[in-house]
Amino acid sequence: MEALFKPFDLSGLKLPNRVFMAPLTRSRGPDDAATDLVALYYTQRATAGLIVSEGSPISQEGQGYFHNPGIFTPEQIAGWRRVTDSVHAVDGRMFIQLWHVGRIAHTSNQPYGRAPVSSTDRVAEGAMAFGRGDDGTIGFVPASCPRALKTDEVARVVEDFAVAARNAMAAGFDGIELHAANGYLFDQFLNPHINDRTDRYSAAAIEGRMRFTLEVVDAVSAAIGAHRVGIRLTPYGVIGSVPMFDDAEETYVALGKALGERGIAYFHVMDQTGFFNTPAGQKPTSELIKELLIKWRVVAPHTAILLDGGMTKSRANELITNGVIDLAGFGQPFIANPDLVARLRHDWPLNQPDRATYYEGGAHGYVDYPPYRPADERVAA
Numbered sequence: 001m002e003a004l005f006k007p008f009d010l011s012g013l014k015l016p017n018r019v020f021m022a023p024l025t026r027s028r029g030p031d032d033a034a035t036d037l038v039a040l041y042y043t044q045r046a047t048a049g050l051i052v053s054e055g056s057p058i059s060q061e062g063q064g065y066f067h068n069p070g071i072f073t074p075e076q077i078a079g080w081r082r083v084t085d086s087v088h089a090v091d092g093r094m095f096i097q098l099w100h101v102g103r104i105a106h107t108s109n110q111p112y113g114r115a116p117v118s119s120t121d122r123v124a125e126g127a128m129a130f131g132r133g134d135d136g137t138i139g140f141v142p143a144s145c146p147r148a149l150k151t152d153e154v155a156r157v158v159e160d161f162a163v164a165a166r167n168a169m170a171a172g173f174d175g176i177e178l179h180a181a182n183g184y185l186f187d188q189f190l191n192p193h194i195n196d197r198t199d200r201y202s203a204a205a206i207e208g209r210m211r212f213t214l215e216v217v218d219a220v221s222a223a224i225g226a227h228r229v230g231i232r233l234t235p236y237g238v239i240g241s242v243p244m245f246d247d248a249e250e251t252y253v254a255l256g257k258a259l260g261e262r263g264i265a266y267f268h269v270m271d272q273t274g275f276f277n278t279p280a281g282q283k284p285t286s287e288l289i290k291e292l293l294i295k296w297r298v299v300a301p302h303t304a305i306l307l308d309g310g311m312t313k314s315r316a317n318e319l320i321t322n323g324v325i326d327l328a329g330f331g332q333p334f335i336a337n338p339d340l341v342a343r344l345r346h347d348w349p350l351n352q353p354d355r356a357t358y359y360e361g362g363a364h365g366y367v368d369y370p371p372y373r374p375a376d377e378r379v380a381a
Helices: 036-044 074-089 151-170 185-190 206-224 248-261 285-299 313-321 332-336 340-346 375-380
Strands: 008-010 013-015 019-021 050-057 094-099 128-132 138-142 175-180 229-233 266-270 304-308 327-330
Touching: 019 340, 036 074, 050 074, 074 094, 074 151, 094 151, 151 175, 151 206, 175 185, 175 206, 185 206, 206 229, 206 248, 229 248, 248 285, 266 285, 285 304, 313 327, 327 332
Parallel strands: 019 050, 019 327, 050 094, 094 175, 175 229, 229 266, 266 304, 304 327
Antiparallel strands: 008 013, 128 138
16 A cells, blocks of 8 residues: 555544645635535535645734635624534544634735734735725735734734634534744744844743743644644745744754643644746755654654645655655645545546635635546446
């Protein structure tokens, strides 16, 4: 059996294969809550060893996209419960990704039109939120200028994550993933070129820049158990107006060690190699990430490693066979191929996704992609 299709024990959660569905923002919740259509979408893709949901805001303050199902109101918990009940009914497994966008937000989707909150008051130049423009139309708009959280406010945000984790359990999820990637709030504390604080969260020392992340991990672990907690990170990533910094490897090795000591279920890394031009003289991001993952194996030997971004079947098999990763993630291929696991297993051709239907809309481009039918079945039909 190919490595990609072997079962895996994820902190007690039995996965039938090593394919995971990476989180994909689709903005199909018209009232910021999951609907029956959202339930159908995920259920169609439940042959994945693990589904990681689209980012789900932990609070209105943490929201950067309209029409994204949150996890902070009773209606949102009930909506996600419909999703998990449906996924579990066909023997699927699903974590919810908990999301606070920090400064990658717009005043139009913040409470009372207030400024977004962050580690800093500096705007995320070039970053886009999914909000309401001056003409009232919903779409991509430049991120608004943020307000730096006061030191004594940070604990409130940490508690928002713990409450969201408990809500996720009430909604029937198998676990939660912290979205600490792509320039969102965790990155805004971790990155020393963004974090300009002078308090105990200061990025001047690695311990300070890690503090917020570790406080959240401790809080959600206390709420639901560390074995139900994963975290998504983007070392060397630049999405979301994130500058690269010199001691990134040292920072992320230290973070991996601290997280491994806490016994969380997994690290999930997104490889952004295809998203930007590598600076001259620098190793390709994929190589840097691979070196980091190998170091994590040493400092956090009991924590599973998940990787997505430009993934192929051959690359997945190679990385799993060589012990670099445990699960391989696929994002955009799952949009157009609800039966992606079977297509990978049998080397069947893939449908191509329609980018124009990625965000908003209804069933078209969401739940109407057909599964593969071998030629003899098509003829028989």
